[in-house]
Amino acid sequence: MTSVAIIPARGGSKRIPRKNIKDFHGKPMIAYPISVALESRLFDRIIVSTDDEEIADVSMRYGAEVPFMRPKELADDYAGTNAxxxxxxxxxxxxxxxPEYACCIYATTPFLQEEYLRKGLELLKVSGKSFAFTVTTFPSPIQRSVxxxxxxxxxxxxxxHVPKRSQDLEEAYHDAGQFYWGKSEAFLNRVALYSPESIPVILPRYLVHDIDTQEDWRMAELMYKALSFYENQ
Structure with a gap:
């Protein structure tokens, strides 16, 4: 097997209840990454890792596999994605x-695009690195933080850095939280993700939305609607 997509989706979201299967512009949130992963044809298997029967049912309805239920020790607020x-x-x-390669795709990624998913795998292969994951720029220089x-x-x-001009400050990036391509051996051997073993897949800021609060959700809805309108012109 060449590659597998792994979509973590636990059932205990507290700030936005049932976030992973909450309706987002007519579909459950998790349907978006599943659909993009399927359409990309990059994966031999698309597996959703969940502890929740309803999430499992929705995921399978949209074309993913749920061949096991995630154990309780990996389903609390402290369980890390890498684990x-x-x-x-x-x-x-x-x-x-x-598989030779694995791609962890977050469940709340309605802005995921096949173009960048494919680019991530290509960069991983060409670079020889252990990981390739999405990043984007900060909207203003972090050196001016207060x-x-x-x-x-x-x-x-x-x-x-206060006296310096903005254009003279080094541009900084942050994790965009969409997907993490990696060699399976690197995931299994706990190679550090935030290290020179990773290469960036740079996203435009308008495609990056960390959806953790109700305000985040509303902002994502508005941006998705705006992008859909623009693309249909």
Whole structure:
């Protein structure tokens, strides 16, 4: 087997209840990454790792597999994504179906595009690195960050950069939280993701939405509607 998509989707989302299967512009949220993964034809299997029967049913209805239910110890608020991916890969190893590449795709990625998913795999192969994952730029220089002190006043976190022009400051990137391509061996051997073993897949900021709060959800709905309108012109 060449590659597998692994979509983590636990049932216990607290800030947005049932977030992974909540309706988003007419479809359950998790249907979006499943559909893109299927249409890309990059994967031999698309596996949703969940502890929730309803999420499992919805995922299978939209074309993913749920060949096992995630154990309770990997379904609480402290379970890390890497541990969930390793669990799935170890299950595949036990079945003698170890893939060469694995791609962890988050369930709440309605802005996921096949173009970047495909680019991630290509970059991973060409670079020889362990991982390729999505990043995007900060909207303003992080070197100009300020903090609020205990007395309520402001102060610069990096005062040495205050006199500098914005264009003279190094551009910084952050994890876009869409997908993480990696060699299966790297996931299994716990190779550090935030390291020189990774190569970036750079996304435009308008495709990056971290959906953790109700406000995030509303902003994502509005941007999705705007992009859909623009693409249909």
């Amino acid at each position: 969930v991916v390793r669990h799935c890969l170890e299950w595949l190893v036990e079945k003698n179906q170890k 903090r609020i002190r205990k007395d309520g006043a402001l102060e610069a976190i990096f005062p040495e």
